Amino acid sequence: MRKEVTEIERLREILRHHEYQYYVLDQPEISDQEYDDLMRRLRALEEAHPELVTPDSPTQRVGGKPREGFVKxxxxxxxxxxxxxxxxxxxxxxxxxxxxxxxxxxxxxxxxxxxxxxxxxxxxxxxxxxxxxxxxxxxxxxxxxxxxxxxxxxxxxxxxxxxxxxxxxxxxxxxxxxxxxxxxxxxxxxxxxxxxxxxxxxxxxxxxxxxxxxxxxxxxxxxxxxxxxxxxxxxxxxxxxxxxxxxxxxxxxxxxxxxxxxxxxxxxxxxxxxxxxxxxxxxxxxxxxxxxxxxxxxxxxxxxxxxxxxYPARQALTEVENIEVQVGRTGALTPVARLKPVEVSGVTVSRATLHNEDEIERLGLQIGDTVVIERSGDVIPKVVRVHTQGSYRRPFRMPAACPVCGSKVVREADEAASRCINTNCPARLKESILHFASRGVMNIDGLGDALVDQLVDRGLVKSVADIYDLKAGQLEELERMGRKSAANVVRNIEKSRQNPLPRVITALGIRFVGERTAVFLAEAFGSLDKIAGASVEELQRAEEVGPKVAESIFEFFREPRNQALVERLRAAGLRFSQEIRRMLVGPLQGLTFVLTGTLPHLTREDAKQLIEAAGGKLSGSVSRKTDYVVAGAEAGSKLDKARELGIPVINEDQLLDLIRVG
Ligand SMILES: [Zn+2]
The missing domain is CATH 3.30.470.30 (DNA ligase/mRNA capping enzyme)
Structure with a gap:
């Protein structure tokens, strides 16, 4: 055992040294292969002796468990x-x-x-x-x-x-x-x-x-x-x-x-x-x-x-050769400028987003115009203004029919975007499935572009929930799908049923509800049914949810088609609830303190309240689990005990430094 302890310590030291050489100094001294070998040896030793794993071990960088939210x-x-x-x-x-x-x-x-x-x-x-x-x-x-x-x-x-x-x-x-x-x-x-x-x-x-x-x-x-x-x-x-x-x-x-x-x-x-x-x-x-x-x-x-x-923004001049339309998950049609390729500070740019019709009108842009485009760190640049009008310019018209399914395109009076009204539009369905399966949402590896195209085009999937009924046998027959990859996809779909509630909320694809808002909603309500049943006012109880977002959530759950989707996902066994946890904690989260002696300014009760308000715990006696001993005048045996155990001793000022806010 003693031997393993030494070996583990030695490997950690070596790995830390090479991490530093490689990632901080950018001067690697050993090959990736050698580094991996060392790491593998350390991992094997730690697996054999899990009690020796410490959070600062180089093996602990990767592999943390997914979380359901962030603590403040x-x-x-x-x-x-x-x-x-x-x-x-x-x-x-x-x-x-x-x-x-x-x-x-x-x-x-x-x-x-x-x-x-x-x-x-x-x-x-x-x-x-x-x-x-x-x-x-x-x-x-x-x-x-x-x-x-x-x-x-x-x-x-x-x-x-x-x-x-x-x-x-x-x-x-x-x-x-x-x-x-x-x-x-x-x-x-x-x-x-x-x-x-x-x-x-x-x-x-x-x-x-x-x-x-x-x-x-x-x-x-x-x-x-x-x-x-x-x-x-x-x-x-x-x-x-x-x-x-x-x-x-x-x-x-x-x-x-x-x-x-x-x-x-x-x-x-x-x-x-x-x-x-x-x-x-x-x-x-x-x-x-x-x-x-x-x-x-x-x-x-x-x-x-x-x-x-x-530094000033990086701009260039180029010509708008065409304006194309893309159909997104919500059915929104986004115009995209196809540009004559031009280099802007080292990057060749051939397209720029135009967001919506209003933006095109605001710019006074027509196809054939020469425009100023700008990259401000962004890789997809934006059109800043029209520089010169083209001699053969023609105006852009939002198509009246969806370029993918041919359905009618409408624009609501209070909305900037035009949408394909066909809720079954293949473009929308494909985007919805890709969103559902993506990393950070339901995490279904293997369910990418090529597969989704085939699933939708062949009618195997008509609603997002249909993916939970897919069989490996059906997938095997598709192009570029072997037996093994088909089995993999099905297994990944299976695994996704275990995802926590915030992911399920994100996966629904409610407008304005991303990963972060989903976390706040899950925290505030604890279950999908409570969210679905909440009024517009109640929804705003969740952090960062304002009237616009609340309205969108409310409307989503009033739509019969979405209600049907939710029911099918419930039947598929997805997780619809989670425990509500207290979120607000302070800088002393997880730390245990012991007070001894008389502090210069704080009474014992003041100190206790301050520590607890900052997320820390106060304990009556010193043990190995104590993180800090706060000592004042005439500190007694607790101080001796702290010294004996090597627990850090701090004074009132240092305590206040630890918890100081603003
Ligand atoms: Zn369409």
């Missing part, structure tokens, strides 16, 4: 957004303001690339990654710990001098991973992510950690906080320390003495931005000295000591 967590200090400088003049204004407020001092600035991703706070306790929280609204975010754990450049174990600390940074998806992901989605008939930022955000906030793991996200840190405050006297030192601790810090940064160096940095990377492996949309400028930052302070919504210098 308050940030130690708000994650504020930055003010923008849209051009050189505004950056000069910023510099002038800073110098004025500092009474004429000329501060040093730190310039960092502004990565286009999702901000994330990662908390460490006892040198172990413990909690990851999205930015959310800035004061309260979502606990995405299990998903963040799959990001290889986020270390699970570090050697830091503080018992508790926090890093903040940006979760990004690089261009290569983004292109791969969209290519894969194309193949599966899923909608593409508009840009790497959306893809990163979507990947971090899915309910299934294995999806996050497959998305190859990256995490670049830029803040190091201890007790909610900067850990060093200058921002630059914090970045260096983060790098030393093994975090990924963007190497393209510069300590600038004055505005000219700053402008030079901004201009250099604007010219070179396409050579980077990831998207940036500007440069973040921060005053280096923390003491000066404190003097500058904050406005109501942003720090006065930092600004985001934004």
């Amino acid at each position: 967590v308050a940030h130690s200090t708000p994650m504020l957004s930055l003010d923008n400088a849209l051009n050189e003049a505004e950056l000069r204004d910023f510099d002038r303001r800073v110098r004025d407020l500092l009474g004429g001092e000329s501060p040093e600035y730190v310039a960092e690339l502004k990565l286009d991703g999702l901000s994330l706070a990662a908390h460490y306790r006892d040198n172990t990654f413990a909690l990851a929280v999205t930015r959310g609204d800035g004061s309260v975010g979502e606990d995405v710990t299990e998903n963040a754990r799959t990001i290889r450049s986020l270390p699970l174990r570090v050697k830091a001098p503080w018992p508790v600390f926090e890093v903040r940074g940006e979760t990004v998806m690089d261009r290569a991973a983004f292109e791969r992901l969209n290519a894969e989605r194309d193949e599966r008939g899923l909608s593409r992510f508009a840009n790497p930022r959306n893809a990163a955000a979507g990947s971090l906030r899915v309910l299934e950690p294995t999806i996050t793991a497959s998305r190859r996200l990256d995490y670049y840190t830029y803040f190091l906080l201890v007790g909610g405050n900067p850990a060093f006297e200058t921002h630059w030192e914090s970045l260096e320390e983060l790098h030393r601790l093994g975090f990924k810090v963007n190497s393209h940064r510069r300590l600038c003495r004055g505005l000219d160096e700053l402008l030079e940095f901004c201009a250099r990377w604007e010219a070179a931005r396409e050579q980077l492996p990831y998207e940036i949309d500007g440069v973040v400028v921060k005053v280096n000295s923390v003491e000066q930052q404190r003097r500058l302070g904050y406005t109501a919504k942003a720090p006065r000591w930092a600004i985001a210098y934004k």
